[in-house]
Amino acid sequence: MTQVRSEPIQSVLGGRRAVVASSPDLSEVPERPEGRRHILDLDDFSPAEILGVMQNADVMKEVLHRDIKKVPTLRGKTVITLFYEASTRTRVSFEQAGKILSADVINVAGDGSSVEKGESLHNTALTLQAMNADIIVIRHPHSGAPHFLARNLDSCVINAGDGQHAHxxxxxxxxxxxxxxxxxxxxxxxxxxxxxxxxxxxxxxxxxxxxxxxxxxxxxxxxxxxxxxxxxxxxxxxxxxxxxxxxxxxxxxxxxxxxxxxxxxxxxxxxxxxxxxxxxxxxxxxxxxxxxxxxxxxxxxxxxxxxxxxxxxxxxxxxxxxxxIEEQVTNGVAIRMALLYTVLTPRRGGSFPLP
Amino acid sequence: MAQRLEAREILSSEEMARSLARISHEILERNSRVERVALVGIYTRGVPMAERIAGAIKEFQGEDVAVGALDIGLYRDDISGGVRPTMRPTHLPVNIQGKSVILVDDVLYTGRTIRAAMDALNDFGRPRDIQVAVLVDRGHRELPIKAEYVGKNVPTSADEQVKVRVVEVDGVDQVVILRRDEQ
CATH class of the missing domain: 3.40.50.1370 (Aspartate/ornithine carbamoyltransferase)
Known part of the structure; x- marks a missing residue:
């Protein structure tokens, strides 16, 4: 992106030129989106919000191409994946997404956890929330399970597939x-x-x-x-x-x-x-x-x-x-990074505003 | 939230152009080898400013300077509770290893944006040195950071807001101070 210019100085310094080179058209994407707590389905997403997520995913994809795939964005945040159904790519890609963003990722599966002892979804989720889960990523065989958690928890809830309903x-x-x-x-x-x-x-x-x-x-x-x-x-x-x-x-x-x-x-x-x-x-x-x-x-x-x-x-x-098809898998990591970045995790302790 | 009133213009379009021209001269004065310099604008308004400074250096010296764009979204320290801005892709034109990187931003305030930008640069390589160019330094630093190149020093109070507008983004070149309306 080396610049070659020959305009007269006044036009260079007066900035009468068109927008920055190689930037995508951002006219539809709000610079400061309203932010959301949960990702349950796409029915409540606007086209502009979808474009915003994709734009953030582009930034995440750049991180995926670095030699050292690690950024400090979600340092100190805890992401818990709670999977009541078999999954490889979705669970692994959420785990990878969280780890690249420096979150602590804990994986809980239905098998081998207290779920097997008959604990209800509500109680399992309350337990995880009490362990300071900022984001709970849930997959469940019953449609509506993520919505139920979203209504009952302070944590952010991301739907990783519920029954025949949404993904x-x-x-x-x-x-x-x-x-x-x-x-x-x-x-x-x-x-x-x-x-x-x-x-x-x-x-x-x-x-x-x-x-x-x-x-x-x-x-x-x-x-x-x-x-x-x-x-x-x-x-x-x-x-x-x-x-x-x-x-x-x-x-x-x-x-x-x-x-x-x-x-x-x-x-x-x-x-x-x-x-x-x-x-x-x-x-x-x-x-x-x-x-x-x-x-x-x-x-x-x-x-x-x-x-x-x-x-x-x-x-x-x-x-x-x-x-x-293979590209979908790589893009899945970038999109999930963008979504983990997007959801507004609960405020804990001090934070410092940037100008 | 209190309403904001536009109090006064502190830099006109002509003054802005003169400030950027002076900053360009100062950068040349301090960095004798232009090929070792990379200008890196911080989104949003630092990016067109970096391009304008590069254009001016090309005019004055006849040499091209590498220009990049940096988004600090992944490196902010205020991610908790706040709204997450939509990020733009970072483009660094050259390997910054061994280069003098000049970070360009519109306003220097707490210094946290520059700190985040330094963290980001660090992930791309080890620059020879990092310098900072801003159009307005409004004081109130919270970190030990200073700017080598300043368009205008403006003493402000914390309830004021300094707004830089550039043609490429806002359709006009202007710097204004906004003050909260206390009614």
């Missing part, structure tokens, strides 16, 4: 991955294929994508996406889901797509009678190289993981040139 941090990292490749989300055709009915990833992405102006197409067998799926929200005047399309034919759905998001087919769906066989699902809805040709040449292939390769996505696509 806002996954949706934000998906939005961020799209944004960093395309520069915008507005106007893109995003196709989400798979287990829509049970997917918290799909639900949070629906909020995020529609708020950012994407044209969303949901694609699944009718058993996994009932025709009346969005009817209740469509009755609300001006609801963001009004523009969402439902398509049961994957070829039609993929035509001209900018982004294809394959969802993990939860294997228990077959036992529940939602699918005849996995093989049939794979034949009808699997993302294969041939099907991908229907999408735009520059299509991005995404998957929230863990993948069932050969079922919802062909290995050749999952690891192919259009895949950004």
């Amino acid at each position: 806002p941090t996954q949706a934000l990292l998906d939005l961020y991955t799209i944004q960093s490749h395309r520069g915008q989300i507005d106007g893109l055709k995003v196709v989400i294929v798979g287990d829509i009915l049970y997917s918290r990833v799909a639900r949070s992405n629906l909020w995020g994508l529609t708020k950012m102006g994407a044209q969303v197409v949901l694609c699944a067998p009718p058993t996994l996406i009932p025709p009346d799926f969005l009817n209740s929200s469509r009755q609300v005047e001006g609801h963001p889901f009004a523009s969402v399309q439902i398509e049961t034919n994957v070829e039609r759905a993929l035509e001209g797509a900018d982004v294809v998001m394959a969802l993990r087919l939860q294997l228990e769906r077959q036992r529940a009678g939602r699918l005849p066989t996995l093989r049939e699902y794979s034949r009808m809805y699997g993302i294969t190289p041939k099907r991908l040709e229907l999408a735009k040449p520059e299509v991005l292939v995404m998957h929230p993981g863990p993948m069932n390769e050969g079922i919802e996505i062909d290995p050749e696509v999952a690891h192919g040139a259009r895949s950004v």
